[in-house]
Amino acid sequence: MRPVSDPMSYYTRVDYMLGAWQAAQFPADQGAEVAFAGRSNSGKSSAINAITGRIALARTSKTPGRTQLINFFSMEPQQRLVDLPGYGFAKVPPAMQQHWHELMGSYFEQRQSLKGLIILMDSRHPLKDTDLQMMEWAAQRQLRCHILLSKADKLTQSEGMKVLREVREAVAGVATVQLFSATKNRGVDESRRFLDACLKLV
Ligand SMILES: Nc1nc2c(ncn2[C@@H]2O[C@H](COP(=O)(O)OP(=O)(O)OP(=O)(O)O)[C@@H](O)[C@H]2O)c(=O)[nH]1
Numbered sequence: 374m375r376p377v378s379d380p381m382s383y384y385t386r387v388d389y390m391l392g393a394w395q396a397a398q399f400p401a402d403q404g405a406e407v408a409f410a411g412r413s414n415s416g417k418s419s420a421i422n423a424i425t426g427r428i429a430l431a432r433t434s435k436t437p438g439r440t441q442l443i444n445f446f447s448m449e450p451q452q453r454l455v456d457l458p459g460y461g462f463a464k465v466p467p468a469m470q471q472h473w474h475e476l477m478g479s480y481f482e483q484r485q486s487l488k489g490l491i492i493l494m495d496s497r498h499p500l501k502d503t504d505l506q507m508m509e510w511a512a513q514r515q516l517r518c519h520i521l522l523s524k525a526d527k528l529t530q531s532e533g534m535k536v537l538r539e540v541r542e543a544v545a546g547v548a549t550v551q552l553f554s555a556t557k558n559r560g561v562d563e564s565r566r567f568l569d570a571c572l573k574l575v
């Protein structure tokens with residue numbers, strides 16, 4: 374359940390802006406934004422919904438690979454959250470994988486307002502090769518990088534602490550890490566603090 378103080382939060386003022394299928398459709402490259410990346414089905418859209426306190430702002434799905442657009446959400450015109458299409462879903466046709474690469478490539482290369490990256494990793498299967506590639510992309514851009522170990526409600530307390538410790542050790546100096554559960558609203562405040570720092574709200 375959400376704490377009662379939450380509705381006053383800055384993040385609950387978010388609105389859907391647009392979904393971009395190609396770079397020409399990106400909104401004006403001004404201000405600051407933070408993107409949510411991660412494998413298909415890792416919980417990106419659910420995390421955006423939890424952080425903004427909306428039930429269905431970003432579309433979630435049991436079918437991996439559902440979000441094929443880069444979706445932009447704004448709190449203020451100059452401050453945005455970005456839901457990136459998921460990666461690592463083998464059943465996506467090659468032409469679509471190629472399109473994903475081109476779209477993500479142009480986003481990461483061009484986007485000056487991109488100030489931070491949140492990478493969602495299922496806490497039961499963290500640090501896959503594609504996640505490491507995404508961290509490499511962030512490092513090349515010198516982006517702040519924060520990992521949400523998602524679906525933490527599926528782990529026991531001690532399993533959660535163990536995976537947190539292991540991933541923290543593995544990415545020390547490169548990314549910060551926390552446990553997160555969209556269904557239990559766990560870790561929302563901590564993730565907002567990362568966003569605050571990137572969006573210059575503090
Ligand atoms: N138990 C549990 N399930 C979750 C959690 N977060 C997401 N899920 C479920 O995982 C599935 C995928 O969630 P999405 O948020 O759509 O994942 P996504 O990363 O946006 O997926 P794509 O857009 O397809 O790449 C859905 O069935 C969600 O309900 C969580 O914290 N706990």
Ligand SMILES: [Mg+2]
Pocket residue numbers: 417418419432433434439440456
């Ligand atoms: Mg999604």
